[in-house]
Amino acid sequence: MAELDITSPLLSSPSSYQPQTVLTVHDYQDSEPSNLQSSLPTTVLHQNHNHGRTRNENGHHSSPNPYEFLRSGGFSVPASTTVDPFRNETPFISGIYEVIKIVLCLPIALARLVLFGASLVVGYMATKVALAGWRDKQNPMPKWRCRLMWVTRVCARFILFSFGYHWIRRKGKPAPREIAPVVVSNHVSYIEPIFYFYELFPTIVASESHDSIPFVGTIIRAMQVIYVNRFSPTSRKNAANEIKRRASCNVFPRVLLFPEGTTTNGKALISFQLGAFIAGHPIQPIIVRYPHVHFDQSWGFISLPKLMFRMFTQFHNFMEVEYLPLIMPSDHQKQNAVRFAERTGRAMASALNVVQTSHSYGDLMLLMKAAQLQQEKPWIYMVEMARIESLYHISSLEAVDFLDKFLSMNPDPSGCVKPHDFLRVLQLKACTLSEEIFGFLDVEKNGSITFKQVVQLPMPPGGFPSSVYLCLLVSTTL
Numbered sequence: 001m002a003e004l005d006i007t008s009p010l011l012s013s014p015s016s017y018q019p020q021t022v023l024t025v026h027d028y029q030d031s032e033p034s035n036l037q038s039s040l041p042t043t044v045l046h047q048n049h050n051h052g053r054t055r056n057e058n059g060h061h062s063s064p065n066p067y068e069f070l071r072s073g074g075f076s077v078p079a080s081t082t083v084d085p086f087r088n089e090t091p092f093i094s095g096i097y098e099v100i101k102i103v104l105c106l107p108i109a110l111a112r113l114v115l116f117g118a119s120l121v122v123g124y125m126a127t128k129v130a131l132a133g134w135r136d137k138q139n140p141m142p143k144w145r146c147r148l149m150w151v152t153r154v155c156a157r158f159i160l161f162s163f164g165y166h167w168i169r170r171k172g173k174p175a176p177r178e179i180a181p182v183v184v185s186n187h188v189s190y191i192e193p194i195f196y197f198y199e200l201f202p203t204i205v206a207s208e209s210h211d212s213i214p215f216v217g218t219i220i221r222a223m224q225v226i227y228v229n230r231f232s233p234t235s236r237k238n239a240a241n242e243i244k245r246r247a248s249c250n251v252f253p254r255v256l257l258f259p260e261g262t263t264t265n266g267k268a269l270i271s272f273q274l275g276a277f278i279a280g281h282p283i284q285p286i287i288v289r290y291p292h293v294h295f296d297q298s299w300g301f302i303s304l305p306k307l308m309f310r311m312f313t314q315f316h317n318f319m320e321v322e323y324l325p326l327i328m329p330s331d332h333q334k335q336n337a338v339r340f341a342e343r344t345g346r347a348m349a350s351a352l353n354v355v356q357t358s359h360s361y362g363d364l365m366l367l368m369k370a371a372q373l374q375q376e377k378p379w380i381y382m383v384e385m386a387r388i389e390s391l392y393h394i395s396s397l398e399a400v401d402f403l404d405k406f407l408s409m410n411p412d413p414s415g416c417v418k419p420h421d422f423l424r425v426l427q428l429k430a431c432t433l434s435e436e437i438f439g440f441l442d443v444e445k446n447g448s449i450t451f452k453q454v455v456q457l458p459m460p461p462g463g464f465p466s467s468v469y470l471c472l473l474v475s476t477t478l
Contacts, residue, residue, distance in 0.1 A: 084379050085268040085359050086367060088300035093310075098294055102313040109312035116162040123155030124215045127222045140251045141224060149201065149222055156198040163191065163308075164317035172323030174200060177254045180284035180326055181247040184276050186348060187258035188266040189299045189307075191319065192288050197223065199321075202256035203246055205239060205275060224253070228275070230261065230361065231397060236275070244279035259341065262361040265298040266290060269349045270359040271386035277329075277337040277344070285324040285348045292318065301367060301379075324351055358384035362396030369400050373407050380415040383452045392456060399455055406451045416448035 093099060130148040134141070141149075160168070174183070183202065185192060196202060197219070204220065208227045211217045226242050229235035246252040259272035266289065276283065290297040295310055297317055311317060327347060329340050349356045362385030370378035381403055388394050394402075409421040419438050420430075428434045441449045 083268045083355060083357055084382070085264040085270050085357060086300045086364055086382075087265055087379060088298055088302040089265065089296040090294065090310075091302050091306075095294070101294075101315065105313040105315065109309075112162040112164070112312050116159055119155040119158040119162065120215055123152040123159075124218060126151035126155070127219050131218070131222055137224065140249075140253070141222070146201075152219060152222070153198045153201060156194050159194055160191065160198070163311045164314045165191070165319050166316055168195065169318075169320045170323075171320070174286075174323055175284045175326055178250055179282065180254065181250075181281050182243070182255050182257070182276055182279065183284045183286055184257050184259050184344065184348075185286040186266065186269060186288055186352065187260050187263050188288055188290060189263060189297055190304070191290075191297070192258075195288075195319070195321065196256055200256065201253060203253045204256050205243065205258075208235075226255075231395075240275050240278045243275055247279050247281045259344075262364055263299040264359075265296065265300040266352075266354070268354050268359070269345060269352065269356045270363075271357070272341040272345050274337040274341055277340040280329050280335075280337075280340070282329070283327050283340075283344055285327065285344055285351075287322050287324065287348055287351050289320040289322075289352070290318060291320065301364075301371070322351065324348070358387035360384075360386040360389075360396070362386075362389070362399055365396055365400050366403055369403050370407070373404075375407065375411075375415075376413045377415065381451050383455055388455060394455060402455055403451060406454055411451075412448075415450050417450075418448055422449065 093102065126148060130141075130145045130152075134145060174180075183200070185196070193204065196204075201223070203224045203226065205226045205228055206220060208229050210220060210225075211227065224246075226239050226246075227235075228239035243255055243257075247255050255276075257273075257276040259274075259276050260270050261273050262270075264270055295314055295317075297307075297311065299307055324347060327340075327344050345356055359382060363382040366381050366383065366385070367378050370381045375381070383399070385396055385399060388399065389396070405425065406417065409417040409425045411417045411421075419435070422428075422438055423430060423434055428437070438449065439445075441453050443453060
C-alpha cells in the first residue's frame, strides 16, 4: 500500500464527485514566476465538526462567516489616518506668557468689543436700507443698492480689525469675474467669510440655518446667498442648478464656495462637496493660513465665545491669503465633477503643504455626538465619512444613529466593545452563533470591536444600502 502523508485523504473520492468548494485563483500579473509562491495566501483551512471553524498558519482559530448565505464575504478595515482635521491645538489657556498677555490685553479687548459692536450695528443698518423694498431676488441686486453695501463692507474691515487682524498679507490677485466666475477656499474660521465679504462681495452658498442668525442672516441675504440643506438631495440639486445659473451670467457677482462644507484646523484638506464643480466653469482657488505660535485661531472643536475671547485678547492675529492660478476644466472634467474637484483639491493641498483626507462634515457630527455623550476620546469615533458614504452608502445621519447604538455598548476609553456588552445591547443569547457574529466583526481577533468595524460592515455584491443590511444582519440572529 502506498505510503500516506498527513495531507492525503483517508477515503478516495469517486471520479464522479463534484467539489462543493470553489476556489478563485487570481492572476498575479505583477509577480514573477519565481515570486508567485510568496505572493499567494498562506492560510490553510481545516474542516472540523465545530461549524466549519478555520485555523490559520499560526494555529489560531478564527470565526467563520455566519452571513455567508447573504453572499457576504469576510472583510478588513483599512487603517485609520492619524490626522485629526478638527482639533484646535490650543483649546485652553496655558503658560505664563499667555496669562500675562490676556491680563494686559483686557482693556484693549473691551475697546475692541465696543468697535466690534458698533461696526456690526452700523453695517446691519446700512444693509437694512440697501434691502428695503427689494423683492426681485432672482435677479442681481441693483447698482445703487450695491453701492450702499460698501458701508457694510467697510464695517466688515473694522470687525476684522477688532479681532486683531490689523493687517492681512495677500499673495496674488483675484482674477476678473468674467474669467473666474467661481472661487473656492479652504475654511478654517469664521474670519474668512468676513474677509471675502469685504474683499470680493461675492454670492455665497450657505446652510439654511444661517438665515436665522441675528444680524448675520440679514447681511448674507444682501450677498444674494444660495441656501442649501446639506441633508436634502433635492436642496443640493437646486443649489447646484442655481450656482450654474449665476456663474453663467456676468451680471451676478462671482460665486464663492467652501467645498469642505465645514471648518477645519487647517492642518489637512478634507473631502470636497461637488457643488462648485458641477457647472464646469473655470475656478480660482484661494487658500488661507493663520500662522501662530501660542494661539490656534481655527474654529475646530472649540466654542465660538471662547474663540472670540481669545482673539480679542491677542496683540495681533496673523492671516495670509493667497490667490492661486486659475484651474481650467478639461473637456472630460466638464462632464466629471469628481475629477475636477480632485484636481482642484490637489492644487490647494500642495499650496498649503497639507495632506488630503476623506473626512467630511459627517465626521464632525460623530465627534460632537461622542463628546455630547461624554466620551473620553471623542475623536476616535471619526471614520472618514466621505469614503464610508461612497463605498458603503451610509449617510452621515445613519452613521450618527449607529454611533448612538454603539456607545450604548459601553466602550472602553480606547473605543473598544467587549462581547458581553455587544450581546447585551443587541439582546442576543450567548451561544456559538452569537460568538461567530462577534468574531466576524472582530477582524483583528483581539476580543473586541470598534465603531469603525461596525460601520464598515460589508455588503453583498450589488446589494442593498448598508443601513438595511445592518438591520438584516442583526435580525438574522434574533
